[in-house]
Amino acid sequence: MSTLRVAVDIGGTFTDLQILDEATGVAHAHKVPTTPADPSEGLIAGIREACARLGVDPGRIRAILHGTTIATNAVLQRRLPAGAVIATAGFTDVLEIGRHVRRQVYANRAEPRALLVPRSRRFGVVERMRADGSVETALDEASVRAAAERVKASGATAVAIAFLHAYANPAHELRAAAIVQELLPDAFVSCSHQVSPEIREFERTSTTVLNALLMPVVKTYLSRLEARLADAGISAPVYLVQSNGGVTTPAIAGEQPARLLLSGPSGGARAAEVLAAELGEPNLIAVDMGGTSYDVSIVHDGAIRLVTQGDVDGLPVRLPMIEIRTIGAGGGSIARADETGRLLVGPDSAGAVPGPVCYRRGGEEPTVTDANVALGRIDPGYFLGGAMDLDVDGARRAIADRVAAPLGLEPGPAADGVVAVATAHMAAAIRLSLFEKGLDPKDFALISFGGAGGLHACDTAAEIGTGRVVFPRDPGTLSAWGMLFGDVVHDLARSRLTTADAAAVPALEALVAELRAEAEALLARDGIAEADRAFPVTLDLRYPGQAYEIGVPLVEPAALAPEALAGAVAAFHDAHDRQYAHAERHVVPEIVTVRMAATGRLTRPGARPFEAAAGGTRKGARTIRVAGAEREAAVWDRAAIGPGLSVDGPAIVEEPHSTLLLPPGWRLTAHPTGALIATVTAGKGA
Structure with missing residues (x-):
């Protein structure tokens, strides 16, 4: 009997599944409502329903690839434990000082900074590392013990340890973590050199704080999931989808949950990259519209773009991730009229519970889905293939009472307005994603997926000025399908500031060898055969004096020659010219960070069989x-x-x-x- 591989994408409203028969390459789609109180319930229910519908034994499942928004939602909704920060004395306010970036530069006051740990739970200890990794001030263990006691008294259960220049020498962080764990054995402790071993104290500290606060959230969920899978008789290993599009084990995900912050959307971006080659469309605007959010990613020249930093709700995350722009514009986005007579749509969502009014689950506020139902665009008897009967009268009544009446409109134009406002939000997100890279929408086709995407794709394309839209197969579960193409990936990094010339080659070669040894050990622990391992290296380069870097690949890093470094430098100049319309080719750039993506290649799905309909007739x-x-x-x-x-x-x-x-x-x-x-x-x- 052939084995099955299951990809699961848990969204805010629905849980999407793709069941792949590894022998035939045939994938089957399934969708069930998300269970917000415990997402693992919906996951198990979906697997059981799908297996029953296909007539297969869940024991045939060989692997489960799991994308989830549990980390993202915990941050957005601030469902996080009390946390504390232990930092180098004098640097406890790094989180609050930040980068002084103001979105509204002419406003009288700066926007309030998002702070997950208040000043009362940020503690300094005596220690100091220099940027070259040498010790300036030895770690005062008594001050660490005093800080740990203050953490205990504060009631914090998650502790982020972020010392100055720990990326260059982690010795002080490791010893401090051991002391904290000794005094607080039940605390969740995260060290910055393990999460984000890179320069920039603010971003490194922010990422470490997020990681520490998410550890109990994700570990609790993974424990429940493990128990539910055992109860269901499923012993297949679970791989968690990361923000970089790769997958990792539950053990790594539990220790570094910040890597899951764009877990779900990354599957859709990966699917778009695969389809770009399949369709012969190298330039695609990939838009994933589900029940809660609208995710935009760009495939340019056949490839998605990885960035080394993103943010979640204004909180910097210094980790490699697929570049995705997310806004609150899904089928469940709530529509309302404000006191000034403006029609607002989103970003708040009705979610899965209670959901849109038409779901008959107690929802009272009209949503984008209710507007589409009221406009007759959704067949109420065929939603989810007939699995859910929609309440048309309820949707129309909600639009009439909550939108049309306050705005002095008839119900039809009011529903039109809801859809038009949502479409404008989506188009704005796409424009930002393209224009900031100097890209023209006319050079792209829009590829639309997600359960709600097909109802808005053509209008959105017209709004941004592109006249070509691709609707892939199984669009409602395409993100889950994209997860089937994920490989095991461990992102490793070392920040070492040096000039990118021939004199840097010996030190660079030694650094790559150090990363390679760590990468080999990680993939061996994952059980990846040597023939299936790959170790691509990227250099983050910048011109002297710049505050940002561009990543370029380093070819043949194992036997590094000056020519290989020169090739990376040339690629940097070209990339800088494309991105910023100028390049200083006479200037030798600086190497800031060396990155290695330790990759364990997994078996990928084959070509999806497709039999075209013959002489189709309309319904x-x-x-x-x-x-x-x-x-x-x-x-x-x-x-x-x-x-x-x-x-x-x-x-x-x-x-x-x-x-x-x-x-x-x-x-x-x-x-x-x-x-x-x-x-x-x-x-x-x-």
Whole structure:
């Protein structure tokens, strides 16, 4: 019997699954509501339902790849334990000082800084390392013990230890951690040199604090998940999807949960990169619209972009991650009129419980999904393939009472307004993602997925000025499908500031060898065969005096020659020119950080079999409101649209986990891979 690989993406509203038969390469999609109180319940329920529907034994599951928003949601909702910071004396206010970055530069006052640890729980100890790793002031262990006692008295259960220049020499952090663990055996302790061993005290401290606060959250969840899997008779190993698109073991995830902060969205970005090659579309704007959020990532020249720093709710995270922009604009985003008569949509969401009004779960506030139901764009009897019957009257009533009446509008135009405002938010997020890189939307196709994405994709594309939209197969669970392509990845880094010239080669070679030894040990512990290991190296380079770096690959790092470093320097100049429209090619840049991605290659899915429909016919027609008027729209089952058939808007295309809206002025055709391609035939597609 063939084995199965399961990918699970737990979102704020739905839990998406892809069940891959490893022998045939066939993947099956499934979707169940998320269980916010304990997401592992929904995960187990989804696996059981999917296996029952497919008639397979859960014992055949060989591996579970698990993406989750549990870390992100804990930060956004501030469902975190009380934490404390132990820092070098004189540096306890690093979190509060920050970078003095102001989003509104002309405002009278700076925005309030997000602080997860108040000053009363930040403690200094006597010690000092220099930037070269030498000791300036020895660690005063008595001051560490005094700080630990103050942590205990404060009631904090998570402790972040972030000492000055610990990335260069972690000896003081290691000893301090041992003392804290001895005095506080039940505390969760995180050291900065283990989480983010890089320069920049603020970002390193912020990342370490987030990591410490998330440790009890993620470890508790993983313990529950392990117990539930055992009860369900599933003994397959679990791999957690990281923000960098790779996967890691529960043991690593429990110790470094900050690496999971973009766990779910990274699967969708990885899927878009795979589909770019499959479709012959090297430039894609990937948009994932679920029930709670809207995630934007860019595939440029066939590749997604990794960055070394992001932020979650204004909190810097100094870790490698796929570049993704997330806004609160999903199907569950709440619509309301404010006291000034403005229509607002999001970022707050109805979530899975109670959910939109049409879900019949006690929701009272209208959402984007309710607006689409009220406009007739969603078949209430075919939602989730008929698994959930929607309340159309309830959705219309909520729109009428909470949006139309306060704004003095009829219900139809009010629902139009909800959709238009949500679309404007999505278009703005896409523009930012493109324009900050100097990219033109006209050079890109938009690839839309997520359960709610198909209803807004063409309007969003028209808003940003691109006339081509790709609707991939199984769009409602595409992020889960993308997780099937993840490899085991450990991100290692060492900050060493030096000039990138031939004189730096011996020290650089020694540093790469040190990283390689650590990487080999990690992959051996993961059980990765030597033939399946890879160790790509990246250098973070900058011009002297700059405060930002650009990462470029270092070719042939194992036998480093001056020519290899010179090639990396040339690549840096080219990248700087592309990104900032100038390059100082006569200047020798600085090496700031050396990075190695210890990669254990996992077996990837093969080509997905696709049998095109022959002579498909439409399901029927129904009246919907689109482009500001009531119109009759053809209704198609997606499986009926095969090569050679074209569909003109207005039209609705339905599948079990998603609905696609084709507005007037757009035409839909089928790609040989099974994707559907929408193109503008008139004006801006309106």
